Each structure stands twice: as C-alpha cells, then as structure tokens.
Amino acid sequence: MRKIVFFLIQLYVLIFISACDTNQKKNKIPSYFPQDKNQFFDSVRAEEIILGSMLFFDKRLSIDSSVSCSSCHDPKIAFTDGKIVSDGLPSHKSLRNSSTLLNVRFNPTFMFDERAYNIDMVSLIPLLDTNEMGMNWHRLDTLFKQDSTLTKLSYKAYQQPCDIRSITRSLGAFMKSLHFNKSKFDDFTISNNTIIFSAQEIKGKDLFFGKGNCNSCHTAPLFTNHKHYNIGSEKNGSKDLGRMVGTLRKEDMFKFKTPTLRNIEITKPYFHNGKAATLENALDFHLSKDRKTTDFDPPILTTAERQNLISFLKCLTDGNYILTK
Ligand code: HEC
Ligand code: HEC
The missing domain is CATH 1.10.760.10 (Cytochrome c-like domain)
Structure with missing residues (x-):
C-alpha cells in the first residue's frame, strides 16, 4: 500500500515538474522585474529542483507522516491552503495564515515577522515547528539516507546522501523555481x-x-x-x-x-x-x-x-x- 502511495506521489511530482519546467523555459524573468538576484537564481540546477519538488509533497517529512509542505502550500491555490490559520499536525494549528510561495525567490526576508533571511534554510522553520511538522535535527539528518530513490536524486544534485543539507537546499531550489508573471x-x-x-x-x-x-x-x-x-x-x-x-x-x-x-x-x-x-x-x-x-x-x-x-x-x-x- 505504502509503495502504491509513494508511486502515485512520484507520478504527480513528475507531471508537476514537467509543467514547471515548460513554464520556466518560456518564462524568463521579464526586464521589469528586479534583476539583481538573477545570477544567484540562474545557478539553480534542474537536479536540485527535482529533489526539492519530491520532498515538498512528501508527508514523511513530518513526525507522524501526516503533513507535507504542500498540505499548507497547495499548488492549486497559489501555494496557500485556504484556511484562516493553517492546520498542522493532528489537533495542532499554525499561528498564522499560510503565505503564497509564488515569486518568494525575490523576498529579502521571510515570514510575516522577518524571522528568516535565507531561502536555502527557511524550510527548517516549519520542519522543526512543533505545531507544523514536529521533526528534529537527528531524524531529518537520517530520514532518507536509506531511501534509494531520494539517495539517487541527492547524489545527482549534491554528490552526497539525502541528509538535512540536501533537504533544505533542494527545497530552497524548488521554491526559487516558482516564478510566475503572466497576468x-x-x-x-x-x-x-x-x-x-x-x-x-x-x-x-x-x-x-x-x-x-x-x-x-x-x-x-x-x-x-x-x-x-x-x-x-x-x-x-x-x-x-x-x-x-x-x-x-x-x-x-x-x-x-x-x-x-x-x-x-x-x-x-x-x-x-x-x-x-x-x-x-x-x-x-x-x-x-x-x-x-x-x-x-x-x-x-x-x-x-x-x-x-x-x-x-x-x-x-x-x-x-x-x-x-
Ligand atoms: C502546517 C502548515 C505549514 C506547513 C506544513 C508548511 N508551512 Fe510554510 N508557512 C505556513 C504559514 C502559516 C506561513 C506564514 C508563517 C509566518 O509568517 O509566521 C508559512 C510561510 C512560509 C514561507 C515564508 C513565505 C514568505 O513570503 O515570507 C516559506 C518560504 C515557507 N512557508 C515554506 C515552507 C516549506 C518549504 C515547507 C515544508 C518544509 C512548509 N513551508 C511547510 C504554513 C506551513
Ligand atoms: C503602509 C503600507 C500599506 C499601504 C499604503 C497599503 N497596504 Fe495593503 N497591506 C499592508 C500590510 C503590512 C498588509 C499585511 C498586514 C497583516 O497581515 O496584518 C497589507 C495587506 C493587504 C491585503 C491582504 C493581503 C493578504 O494576502 O493577506 C490586501 C488585499 C491589501 N493590503 C490591499 C491594499 C490596497 C488595495 C491598498 C490601497 C488602497 C493598500 N493595501 C495599501 C500594507 C499596506
């Protein structure tokens, strides 16, 4: 059963990535958008985005495997969740309303209160938050080291097993890819x-x-x-x-x-x-x-x-x- 669920997630992610990829190709940053961070974003590689998007939808990233990033940042509603404040782990609530992740790559700081600065590290906040995903450093560091698919993807992206560093960096890369400007x-x-x-x-x-x-x-x-x-x-x-x-x-x-x-x-x-x-x-x-x-x-x-x-x-x-x- 678990294998079927994992297979379905993989399938969804593949469809998602191909939509994202097509979008990115025809979707260069327009000249009227801020250009100063372009070089930094251009250095994001497809291998990192693929790993990051797999992890984004993976509920195993929460302590009881009930919540993924996408539970509160649903791509169908501009990466928000439609709730007053987000639901987190069972019988928990987040403190605030979920923010869109579209174009989040341009933000100099993150969260309503500026408590994070780095898009490659910001994922640690929900991952460790006891209302949201409730993980700890040790579990995150060892979680996917035995998972053959994620290990393979992590080696492709970072030449190392899937540990806490590949998790946060690849989630950062995935978020940098969410650039939309067709209104x-x-x-x-x-x-x-x-x-x-x-x-x-x-x-x-x-x-x-x-x-x-x-x-x-x-x-x-x-x-x-x-x-x-x-x-x-x-x-x-x-x-x-x-x-x-x-x-x-x-x-x-x-x-x-x-x-x-x-x-x-x-x-x-x-x-x-x-x-x-x-x-x-x-x-x-x-x-x-x-x-x-x-x-x-x-x-x-x-x-x-x-x-x-x-x-x-x-x-x-x-x-x-x-x-x-
Ligand atoms: C339980 C719900 C929940 C989960 C799970 C969750 N988030 Fe969030 N996210 C939120 C809420 C609520 C906010 C706004 C919080 C604040 O500003 O204090 C937020 C804010 C953010 C922001 C800041 C956006 C901005 O414009 O400042 C980023 C980036 C982010 N989340 C990424 C992630 C990633 C990556 C994951 C998975 C590792 C994740 N989130 C998991 C609810 C969630
Ligand atoms: C002084 C700065 C400022 C001005 C001027 C301003 N806003 Fe805002 N606006 C904010 C801030 C800050 C928030 C978020 C506050 C919060 O969440 O408590 C906000 C929130 C909003 C929201 C809700 C966004 C969301 O995702 O939750 C809307 C809609 C909005 N503003 C529209 C407008 C419109 C339309 C105008 C002009 C009539 C305007 N604002 C003028 C600062 C401003």
Whole structure:
C-alpha cells in the first residue's frame, strides 16, 4: 500500500515538474522585474529542483507522516491552503495564515515577522515547528539516507546522501523555481496598451497608483516593497507582536510584512491572522478609519471605488498558473 502511495506521489511530482519546467523555459524573468538576484537564481540546477519538488509533497517529512509542505502550500491555490490559520499536525494549528510561495525567490526576508533571511534554510522553520511538522535535527539528518530513490536524486544534485543539507537546499531550489508573471497586468506592462483592461479595471488601476496610494507599499511589479508596517491589524493586548518577534525591537510591535498582491484573488482568507474572508472584507478592514496608525493613514474611498480597486486586483491573477486549469 505504502509503495502504491509513494508511486502515485512520484507520478504527480513528475507531471508537476514537467509543467514547471515548460513554464520556466518560456518564462524568463521579464526586464521589469528586479534583476539583481538573477545570477544567484540562474545557478539553480534542474537536479536540485527535482529533489526539492519530491520532498515538498512528501508527508514523511513530518513526525507522524501526516503533513507535507504542500498540505499548507497547495499548488492549486497559489501555494496557500485556504484556511484562516493553517492546520498542522493532528489537533495542532499554525499561528498564522499560510503565505503564497509564488515569486518568494525575490523576498529579502521571510515570514510575516522577518524571522528568516535565507531561502536555502527557511524550510527548517516549519520542519522543526512543533505545531507544523514536529521533526528534529537527528531524524531529518537520517530520514532518507536509506531511501534509494531520494539517495539517487541527492547524489545527482549534491554528490552526497539525502541528509538535512540536501533537504533544505533542494527545497530552497524548488521554491526559487516558482516564478510566475503572466497576468493581465503583465500583458499591460509589456504592451503599455490600456485596451487590455475594462473601464472598471482602468479606474481601479488609477486608484491603486494614485489616490489609493496602494503602490507605495504594494509596489509593482511584485506588488510588495518587502517592508513591514503596522496597519492596525493587531491592537494592544494581542498576542501576535509581529516583526518584534523577529527583531525584538519595541518599535516593531504589530508590524507585519507587506504581502504581495499577485494572485490575491486566489489566496483568501487575508492578513496574517486570516481575519478577512473576501477581498471586499479585506479592503473594508484595511481602509476603516479605526486602522489609522503612525505607519498608515487609510485613504477615504467610496464603495464604488473599492469595487474598482478589486477589479484591478483581479488583473494580478496569473493566467498561466499551473494546475489551476
Ligand atoms: C502546517 C502548515 C505549514 C506547513 C506544513 C508548511 N508551512 Fe510554510 N508557512 C505556513 C504559514 C502559516 C506561513 C506564514 C508563517 C509566518 O509568517 O509566521 C508559512 C510561510 C512560509 C514561507 C515564508 C513565505 C514568505 O513570503 O515570507 C516559506 C518560504 C515557507 N512557508 C515554506 C515552507 C516549506 C518549504 C515547507 C515544508 C518544509 C512548509 N513551508 C511547510 C504554513 C506551513
Ligand atoms: C503602509 C503600507 C500599506 C499601504 C499604503 C497599503 N497596504 Fe495593503 N497591506 C499592508 C500590510 C503590512 C498588509 C499585511 C498586514 C497583516 O497581515 O496584518 C497589507 C495587506 C493587504 C491585503 C491582504 C493581503 C493578504 O494576502 O493577506 C490586501 C488585499 C491589501 N493590503 C490591499 C491594499 C490596497 C488595495 C491598498 C490601497 C488602497 C493598500 N493595501 C495599501 C500594507 C499596506
């Protein structure tokens, strides 16, 4: 039975990799994306991505073999899980809402509170988290050394058995391969032709870059400036202290990373605590005048203007997105 399940996982991963591979080939980083890290990403080899994608879907990476990375980062919903906060090991919950991994390669820091910097190491956080995968260093280091398929792949990628280093590095390589940039907004950026948009979408775009001032934090083309702000999403007394968890600085209390708005139509519910179920709820919450802080002064927008903004936000969905079609 276990062998059949493993075979099915392998089959799924192979289909996934070939979709990914085709996507990558026709999907070079466009000139309007940040170029500074290209060399670093270009050095990622196919062998590493293959091993990383096998591991990404493998539930044996959790203490009771019940959770894989893909349990909370499901490729069908832009590598999120649709939950308010993620379910982890049985009768456990993560502390926050799952983040998309699409285009995560461009992030200078990781997690809502900036508690990780290195994409080749960041996987250790969920792997060791007692709510999420509950593993320990020893088990991770020895887990796959006897697995002939993974050993073979690890030798191909790193000339060594499949240990904790090949696990974290290959998962990093897999995440670097998740680069997607085929939305209506990208078509517009390339052609500079507003005919691509409906009248309502154009109004939304003008609000986004103009009166709404959204672009100052959700900056195109990644729709984040990677900075952290207190937008009033947590109040005094809340347990989640935001960036202060990572930096221990009092002035960082309740600051959270600005999430990308690419694929926002798919990645509900919203905010680090999953508080908003729909995009309408998200904007009503974000723009309520009670949310005013020293970091953020919500612009006053009518219901019609918010609807226009939402139709523009839907232009950030990747039309080419794998496995959603
Ligand atoms: C039980 C659910 C769960 C599992 C399993 C899980 N994650 Fe996550 N992941 C989350 C949540 C929730 C967040 C947001 C946490 C935060 O910011 O504090 C997150 C955030 C991340 C981020 C940061 C994204 C960003 O933009 O900052 C990366 C990278 C990541 N996960 C990769 C992985 C990898 C690789 C695995 C498997 C080794 C994995 N995750 C397993 C729930 C999970
Ligand atoms: C001062 C910076 C700032 C400005 C300006 C700003 N945002 Fe945000 N936005 C954030 C931060 C930070 C979060 C995440 C907060 C959290 O999770 O608690 C966020 C979250 C969101 C979310 C939910 C994203 C998700 O994946 O959970 C949406 C949608 C959003 N913003 C849209 C907008 C729109 C539209 C505008 C313009 C009207 C705007 N924002 C202006 C900083 C900003």
